[in-house]
Amino acid sequence: MGCVCGRQSVIIQGQKFHLMQQIGEGSFSYVFEARNTADSHQYAIKKMSCHTDEEERRARDEIENYQRFSHPNLVSLLYHEQAQYNPNAHVTSIVWLVFPYFKNGSLQNVFDKQIKFSTRVLLDLFLSICEGVRQIHEKQMAHRDLKPSNIMLLNNSHGVILDFGSMKPASISITTRSEAQQWQDWAEENCCVQYRAPELFHIETNSLITCQTDIFSLGGILYACCFGKGPFDDVYSRGDSVALAIASGRIELPVQSSTYPSIIIDTMLAMLHTEPDQRPTITDIIDKLSTASRLAMDIA
Structure with missing residues (x-):
């Protein structure tokens, strides 16, 4: 045994x-x-x-x-x-x-190799990840540590989410200062800093942490699928404050952002909103990007 x-x-x-x-x-x-x-x-x-x-x-x-x-x-x-x-x-x-065992490695491995996705492949792959997140949210849970290294690839259009060690109930009510500090310390230990939602950096008393933390992380993953690195990777590499950069709400778009349809970029920016209740739900995202995927198929 x-x-x-x-x-x-x-x-x-x-x-x-x-x-x-x-x-x-x-x-x-x-x-x-x-x-x-x-x-x-x-x-x-x-x-x-x-x-x-x-x-x-x-x-x-x-x-x-x-x-x-x-x-x-x-x-x-x-x-x-x-x-x-x-x-x-x-x-x-x-x-x-x-x-x-996933022989094709992780999404992070793809970014490390500087492999670029076509619009169609990007949408198919990202929508498969979103379907996994929707299943998690429908069970009233939240992953809490979505990042490229936690997405394994069966192929170019099928991602598999792993590492459920940070998964917690979708809604966590914070009623005291000690609870706020406890969950803030937990986030510091368990949630990747470059993909961490802003509400997990400074948790307020009498607040509610929701599954919208996953949506912010997914927004960072979609950004990385488009541009090969996360929106705050450069901040992290320079040693600057990722917390301040995320809290600022400013998302810098590379020149090649025009490569992808505006519906992808607009959805991504909505997912990276600093206010949780201003982000789309996982079902909203799937609906919008499924429409974009059908358009990409028609163009192809």
Whole structure:
């Protein structure tokens, strides 16, 4: 049960996997490319080393988040298991999660290679991501950490959202100053700074955090799909304040913004609005961009 055979293999729910190489790392987790020794198929395996009861709770919550969904644009949890307590390693438990392996990599890998999308491919791919987000929001949840490295590619027109470790209820009511500080600290730790909604940088007492945080992040992803990098990546690279840049509401558009139909740019800017209630809903976005996709198809 979750035992490690030597240094390079692990048995999870009766399946033996050979750990080939590390391909990712989180705050208390590692992700490995792995091969099932029975059929030689590739998988991605996440190893979560829990040092405290709180980390164990977070691992259980993440598993529950995956189990909420069965959708082609949301990653599937194939196997999971919790290993025995290991006092010599100063951990309370080790949790193993097994996922499909995406050989085409992530959306961030595409941007790193400076690959440009045609309008049709961009719309098809982004709409597939939006369908995954709609499923999350329909379950009254919010992802909270949407970013290009959390979008895996089946192909040019099909994205799959992963990493549900930051997923929380869609609406979070903040009633006290201590709650506000607690959630602000949580956002600092769990939400990528370049794609973080402005309301998560400074959380007010007697406020409501909604799933519109995901819409802002999606706006940043759409910007990156158009221009190869996020709207605040340069600010981050220079070491300037991303929080101030996001709060300003000023979105600089590269010259090549004229390459794409105005409906894409206008929708993207609406998604990046500093006020959550001024952003479109996920259904609004799908409706608008589906229309743009049909137009792109007619032109093609």
